[in-house]
Amino acid sequence: MTALLMIDGLRVRYEARDVLRALSLDVARGEIVALMGPSGVGKTTALRAVAALQPFDEGRIVVDGFALAPGPVLAESRLAPLRRRVGLVFQGHALFAHLTALDNVTLALRHVLGKTRREAEAVGEKLLTSLDVGARARAWPSQLSGGEAQRVAIARALAPDPALLLMDEPTAALDPARRSTLGSTLRRLCEQGRGLLVATHDAEFARANADRVVMLTTG
């Protein structure tokens, strides 16, 4: 069985310094892989390379048959297949500040996937409800708590139904109770056949929720 995500020998340089070197890992469907290591070791860089927000210098990344090669990031028009396969939840959530929670989720459905407002809102409301933030659909991002904003951000990333979900430090702003809720949420997502790659420095969270842990060390 081929992996959903395959990273082979990934190397990212920045100003003649290796930010990331020789990273290889894979993620299968229905699997949660934790990418661990201390701060500044290149976890975020790895996720950004997979999401084609960041060029890399050596190695290969293949997402569900779509390959990224070293060199400059491809033009957005050629990345469309990747964009449909990969969702990314940013550490700071990066919700669109001028849109309600629901509109954050439906924006891509309407303008990228061409759904009508009614269809998009049906999907959006279902997603938000499944993540326990259905009641906050009309709230502005500035009115959401850290946990609520994170779940809205997850809903937004899931809206185009990507096979691979990348998450950057999802436990950073959560209290312990919320962390275990997040764990079960992630488990539910991968039971739907998705693969999850979660960058975290939270060893306890990784041990409790990940199927596999990949350690990144400096040098």
Added chain:
Amino acid sequence: MLRDSTKCQQTRSVNLAAAVYYPLALLSLGAQDSTPRVLVWGGDAEGGAPFVEADPANPAHVRGFDVEVADRIARGLGRRGARFLQVQWSNIDQSVERGDFVLGLSGVEDTPARRARHAVTLPYFEFREVLAVRPEDRDRVHGLADLRGRRVATLGATIAYDLLLTARDSAGVIPVSYDDDVHPYADLVAGRVDAVLLDHIIAQRALRRRGGSGFTILAQPVAIGHYIGVLAHADSALRDSVDAVLREAMRDGSLEQIFRRWSVWDPSQLTLFDRVLRSNAMTPAAPATATQAVAYLPSLARAAAVTLLVSLLSMALAVVVGLALASGRLYGPVWLRVLTTVYIEVIRGTPLLLQLFVIYYGLAGVVRLPAFLAAVLALGLNYAAYEAEIYRGALEAVPRAQLEAARTLGFSEAQILRLVRGPQALRYALAPMTNDFVALLKDSALVSVITVVELTKETAIYATNIGSWVVPGVLCALVYLVMSLPLARLARRLEHRWGGRAA
């Protein structure tokens, strides 16, 4: 020689009171006229020869028939000489009341308002308000009545301008007001206006400068006027002494010599001198009345509408061009980024006044823009540079993570700008934009230099006519506030409403 006397004066003032500040000492020159001091008089050297002009041989000195009349008056008063103070022509009355100088002389016209408000001398020169037209109109136009629907130019705040305002109501001419007396003739030749109504001395000078071609001066004058000297209202005693000197100068022929030297002598001056010398005083005309002030209100309302219209159209242009510039600077290829940066820096680094002149007069050889259009273009293109920087700052203020989040969701760059970056930047930009619009509303006063009569200009005309800035100033300020305060309120409300969401 002028410098020397100033120095003496300074020394004396210092002796009188050791702590007297130098400029104050200069101002005090005019206030005390019992001792043989220098006569400080004010005029506008921009008006040029033959009135007052900077001496080409020594630009620090002035010459002209008004300069010589001032010297003659100083001599007659037993003063040690006359010292010239430069003042904008339309501000002579206000400056003399302020005490900047004691006597205003510079083709100052004899008007009822001036007589009512200030101490004026007897008339020392008679001029004719004459019409200048292009040669092809010479046989068709004989007076203002033949200029229905045509644009007639003149200097603002003059008798000629008042004549044109009257002719607007009676004969349907379109008055066009200028801040100087050179450009009306240039624009007549260029076809921007159809006639110019001004003093015959000014008309003849303009014709001489053009080598006698380009336009002709109609022989039949539209009106007769007189030049006078103007003193502060409280200085009527000194005025009587000045009148005595002028009478003396008319009798002994020294005034005639001055006028002959400057080639402005003609038989009508002799008639004027006779009349002045025979009567003790000219019968003063009726002073300006309150009804005249009320009569100005429609003009003021019209001018306020012009201000608002110029501002609105300029701002619309500034927003559109500003958006294009900001997009070019952020998204364009290198050459476009360089080009937009150069545009923004050049526009922001040079005076708006200069840009107005360049667009209206400088481009006249290439494209002859109507004044209103030139005003909107200049203001709009100027403010576009400032708007562009606001938009650029606002676009850059949208967090990068949101733009990246949009990219991972599959939006194109154009969609990100339209759906994510633009709407948020608009919220950041709204308050500074509103501020800019309020600033533009006030900067629009500058367009009067290219003949667009807006609120401030109309107020200045009004103030000159009634001889006081108090009522016109307050009225004008109120109208500006009525236009700008609601905008400031709106900006605050929008900021408040969106502040929470865009944070």
